[in-house]
Amino acid sequence: MNNFIQTSTLQKVFRIILAIFMIYAGFSHLTFNRIEFQSQVPDWVPLSKDLVVILSGIIEMIIGLSLLFWKKQRVNVGWLLALFFVLIFPGNVAQYLEGRDAFGVLDSDRARLIRLFFQPVLIAWALWSTGAWKAWRTTKE
Template identity: 50%
Template sequence: MNETTIKTAARLLLGGALVVAGASHLTVARKAFRAQVPDWVPLKKDDTVVYSGLAEIALGTSLVLANDEHKEAVGKLAATFFTAVFPGNISQYVNKRSAFGLTTDTKRLVRLFFQPVLVYWALKSTDNV
């Protein structure tokens, strides 16, 4: 497999995962996602979950459908989104909120190290790195 094929597969996988995650914000995992919303966010937790779910669906769809002309911009937007929601992961750790099987401080801490991986993935799979 060549590098272009790998990047395309990675972009499509990330896009698909975002669509599924976004849909789960609106349905089966809505309560769990509320556990991640920091208390300082000035919106209702449920509204924040819905808006972030819609954003994930839009970003995921954009990653899947992006052509060569737009994929770098979409990748930067996805990386920015992953950075913007990182405080939710920190909040979940600091406030010891269990969700998504993250039931211990160690599991919640380890998860924090995966957010930079998502940022890199979004950038690398869209030719930004």
Template identity: 55%
Template sequence: MNEKTAKKVARIVLGGTLIFAGISHLTFARKAFKAQVPDWVPLPIDDTVVYSGIAEIALGSSLVLTDEKHQRVVGQAAAAFFTAVFPGNISQYVNKRSAFGLDTDRKRFGRLFFQPALIYWALSSTDNT
């Protein structure tokens, strides 16, 4: 597999994952996602989960459907989103909130290192240089 094809596959897999996550925000995993909303967010918790789910569906769809000309911008938007929601992962760890099988401090702490990987994935899979 050449590099261009590998990036396309990575971008589509990330997009599909975001679409699935966004749908889960709105349906079966809504309660679990509430565990990640920091206490300082000024919106109602459920609204925050819904809005972030909608954003994930939009970003995921954009990653899957965007043309080559706009991929880099979409990747940057996805990376910015992953950065923006990172405080939720920190909040889940600090407040010892169990969700998604993250039921120990060690698991919640380990999850923190996955966010930089998502940021890298979004940027590298959409970089056409």
């Protein structure tokens, strides 16, 4: 896959915003929101909730830094981030189904349900801002 897809200034700005968001989220997993993120780990995951939160935080920080600095692999990082968002979605669903509050704003079934609809937006954001969609379409021509 071509990792040298040209992206627009708008895509670059949104990629940087997403990268900063990912770095911040990863840092918060490891520090001040660690307990809150544990509420998103489904009970069926065969690892300690704390370990899952720590590992996902580290992964988020690595992906965020990669979005900023690993230009040659930008398209692959976009696909990786989209996959990450897909993989964590069951945790968001479990949080909704089990009615677990978090972050002071996910304190109702309605808020948790609305949040589920943002996951596809994040996936699209990752693929669009990195040029991954364009690269995929180019390979289909």
